[in-house]
Amino acid sequence: MKLLKLLFVLSIFVSCAAEDDSDSYAIEQIFSDNLEKTIKVDIIYVQPSGVSGKSSYNLNENDFIANLNGSFFHRYGIGLEKGDVKTLNSDELYDLKDNRGRESSVFLQETQDYYREDRINIFVMKRSNTIAIAGIGKDKRALITDEFLFTSTAPHEIGHALGLHHYPEEGNIMSQIRPYLRTDFTSVQIDRLKKTLEKIEEEK
Numbered sequence: 001m002k003l004l005k006l007l008f009v010l011s012i013f014v015s016c017a018a019e020d021d022s023d024s025y026a027i028e029q030i031f032s033d034n035l036e037k038t039i040k041v042d043i044i045y046v047q048p049s050g051v052s053g054k055s056s057y058n059l060n061e062n063d064f065i066a067n068l069n070g071s072f073f074h075r076y077g078i079g080l081e082k083g084d085v086k087t088l089n090s091d092e093l094y095d096l097k098d099n100r101g102r103e104s105s106v107f108l109q110e111t112q113d114y115y116r117e118d119r120i121n122i123f124v125m126k127r128s129n130t131i132a133i134a135g136i137g138k139d140k141r142a143l144i145t146d147e148f149l150f151t152s153t154a155p156h157e158i159g160h161a162l163g164l165h166h167y168p169e170e171g172n173i174m175s176q177i178r179p180y181l182r183t184d185f186t187s188v189q190i191d192r193l194k195k196t197l198e199k200i201e202e203e204k
């Protein structure tokens with residue numbers, strides 16, 4: 001019973017609804033050579049058993065990382081660097097439609113032995129294989145559905161993966177309202193992110 005309750009609480013906090021984040025937005029791209037903190041980002045494609053490699057995922061990983069840096073992170077002195085590109089075979093995670101309401105716990109469970117502590121691990125899955133989830137983020141791991149990779153859902157889930165909670169103000173990346181307006185982190189959030197990155201660096 002306790003475990004069920006815990007899983008329920010976990011699932012409230014880590015999964016983020018798909019509300020309206022498909023609208024396009026224009027954020028000025030800002031790149032910097034003067035970064036205070038950098039971290040590696042592995043990109044892991046979720047596949048059903050027996051399928052290897054990227055197959056039908058149509059993502060340019062370099063563009064994805066560059067967009068995150070230019071739109072959301074470099075302006076705060078944080079740089080993401082592309083790490084490894086891998087595949088995770090998991091039938092449970094590949095099709096989350098069967099796990100409605102348990103998405104976060106399935107995600108954490110299925111990736112438990114397959115993420116690296118010294119970096120951000122971004123798991124990419126098909127939006128069409130979920131019902132209402134845009135992404136999930138927790139404990140250095142983010143699950144981002146393929147249709148939301150180039151929206152504010154990506155920095156939002158990375159924020160969760162690095163310890164940030166939801167924040168009620170419209171326009172904040174960690175807000176749950178009007179995702180298409182999300183552009184900024186607060187200075188308190190940036191400090192928190194940098195502290196988490198420092199901790200990851202120390203634990204290496």
Ligand SMILES: [Zn+2]
Pocket residue numbers: 014015016156160166
């Ligand atoms: Zn969220």
